[in-house]
Amino acid sequence: QVNLLQSGAALVKPGASVKLSCKASGYTFTDYYIHWVKQSHGKSLEWIGYINPNSGYTNYNEKFKSKATLTVDKSTNTAYMELSRLTSEDSATYYCTRQLYLRRFDYWGQGVMVTVSS
Amino acid sequence: EIVLTQSPTTMAASPGEKVTLTCRASSSVSYMHWYQQRSGTSPKLWIYETSKLASGVPNRFSGSGSGTSYSLTINSMETEDAATYYCQQGSSYPLTFGSGTKLEIK
Numbered sequence: 001q002v003n004l005l006q007s008g009a010a011l012v013k014p015g016a017s018v019k020l021s022c023k024a025s026g027y028t029f030t031d032y033y034i035h036w037v038k039q040s041h042g043k044s045l046e047w048i049g050y051i052n053p054n055s056g057y058t059n060y061n062e063k064f065k066s067k068a069t070l071t072v073d074k075s076t077n078t079a080y081m082e083l084s085r086l087t088s089e090d091s092a093t094y095y096c097t098r099q100l101y102l103r104r105f106d107y108w109g110q111g112v113m114v115t116v117s118s
Numbered sequence: 119e120i121v122l123t124q125s126p127t128t129m130a131a132s133p134g135e136k137v138t139l140t141c142r143a144s145s146s147v148s149y150m151h152w153y154q155q156r157s158g159t160s161p162k163l164w165i166y167e168t169s170k171l172a173s174g175v176p177n178r179f180s181g182s183g184s185g186t187s188y189s190l191t192i193n194s195m196e197t198e199d200a201a202t203y204y205c206q207q208g209s210s211y212p213l214t215f216g217s218g219t220k221l222e223i224k
Contacts, residue, residue, distance in 0.1 A: 044216065044217045045204055045215040046212065061212040095161070100166075102167060104163060105151075105163060111147075
């Protein structure tokens with residue numbers, strides 16, 4: 001069965017960076033793009049970008065281009081998102097999700113809450 | 119960027135009531151996907167390519183629309199349908215989601 005297992009909640013200081021992980025299982029990791037989505041508390045969903053695990057090609061929402069860096073480790077079937085220069089605006093739940101045809105998302109990680117606080 | 123506007127923002131429906139949620143796009147899109155999200159959980163794909171039900175979705179749900187106007191309809195509201203529903207367009211980057219409709223049971 002397909003599963004996307006995300007790393008645990010993170011409490012980080014303003015100005016620091018954090019690297020979130022998303023470990024895929026139950027399917028061929030390199031066959032599907034992985035996307036990342038932000039959900040601020042009680043708010044809607046924002047698309048951050050995606051990575052092609054096979055080629056490493058990335059495509060970012062312009063809004064997150066200087067904030068997020070997407071990578072993968074094919075040997076461990078894990079996708080990563082590093083968020084840099086964190087501020088309180090980055091406090092949110094972040095999801096990884098798998099893309100299907102016509103850019104719909106069929107499986108989602110459980111989400112990881114990032115809290116930026118001194 | 120294509121902006122998706124959902125209405126209403128919040129609504130309450132009685133069991134058995136017919137419910138229609140709307141999603142309007144700032145530019146024409148070829149299809150719409152819908153997600154259900156219950157409090158504290160990840161979104162779930164609910165309806166894709168405008169009108170196709172995702173696996174396990176009850177057939178009291180349906181989707182329709184074209185161009186800039188799309189809708190999700192529940193034929194007969196049930197308690198378990200209380201959740202927030204988001205539309206999402208995949209026609210162009212950046213991918214965008216609507217602001218959501220929170221559906222409550224009366």
